[in-house]
Amino acid sequence: MLKNKRFIWYTIVIVASTVSMRIVNNMIVTTIPLFTKYELNFFNGEIGILTSLTFLMTLISSSIINPRMNTKLRKIMYILSSFLIILILLMIFYSNGITIWIFSLIAGFSYGLITPNIITSASMVDDKLLAERLLAIYSLSLSLSLVLGPYLETYLLNFYNYRYIFLLFIPLAIPLFIFSFYSNFPEEKNEKYRFNEINKKSLFSAVINVMIYNIPFSIITVYASIYVIEIFHLSRSISYSVFIPFFTVSFFTRLYMAIKPFKNLKIAISISTFLTIVGIIFLSFPFNIYTIFISMALLGIPHGTMYPISTIIISRSTKIEERNSINSYFVSFGNLIMIIVPPLYGYLFNYFGYRMMIATLIIPVIIFYLILYIKYFNESYMLNR
DSSP: OHHHHHHHHHHHHHHHHHHHHHHHHHHHHHHHHHHHHHTSOOOHHHHHHHHHHHHHHHHIIIIIIGGGSOHHHHHHHHHHHHHHHHHHHHHHHTOOTTHHHHHHHHHHHHHHHHHHHHHHHHTOOSSHHHHHHHHHHHHHHHHHHHHHHHHHHHHHTTTSOHHHHHHHTHHHHHHHHHHGGGOOOOOGGGOOOOGGGSOHHHHHHHHHHHHHHHHHHHHHHHHHHHHHHHHHOOOHHHHHTTHHHHHHHHHHHHHHHHHSOOSOHHHHHHHHHHHHHHHHHHHHSOSSHHHHHHHHHHHHHHHHHHHHHHHHHHHHHOOHHHHHHHHHHHHHHHHHHHHHHHHHHHHHHHHHOHHHHHHTTHHHHHHHHHHHHHHHTTSGGGTOO
């Protein structure tokens, strides 16, 4: 009974923290490109550089600073970062073409101290089955926030410009700060943080798996709404609404995973890779806006599966004392993509066009899948708990 009560309370903390964190984080990541392009008159290349620098700050804080802090300091920084996000939203509302760089970098740094610790907190259960269920609930919470956020922002954009969105999302950032006081961290005496101490096979297989999808996702996150506006010349609310089918399908995919966790990860990864390729093809050469919605819905399935599959790989193949460091490095590798790919594509869009460059996203999808298939598909954690 006590174990069940503890698990329920733990679930509440994880869900509230995750929804608050992700709904605001996703708004920042997807709205700053629109805000800077259509209100601050940034070029695509500048937008890509701003995104790159923001995720560089996340990389620094998540991979260099977070793993090396002791448990007490890490929790203090986690709480302070959660509070700082509230202030950042207010500052972005008042920002201009210069200060937006400063506030974006601070936001990126703060999320680097928040995200890996939520993942670690979600896996801090000794029972393997309960840990995977809690990770599925964590992933489901991510998707729930990614559904609620675009619905809310699409509605608000009918009445407010991009600048006011940051102000209106401040109340949604408050629960993360409140529940940050109740998040659990590993016991300091048992932790491992050095790269040569952790299970690298677990880390690399999780990273390669998420990279199958992360490169297309990095472009979708930054440029999808801009792409729709530039190709079909639609309003800001309709162009932002393309995220709705994307995150809605992702949510129901993760709901299914929470109810019935995958045992055989190889099948799930292969199907997700195939749907990613099909979705990119539809997105690259749309006949109309409805083709965009279909492609975004298809891409929502791998978005729903690939990230939680990577967290499951880590959970199945690591010990608790090394999990915080592995999760930190895992988040950091994902941030590398956001540092490199958006600015690169931002410039290439100007020379080769949106459609052709989006089509090239199929290439890294196939490459990373083949690497994962050859090197890690025979590992035991791909088949069972």
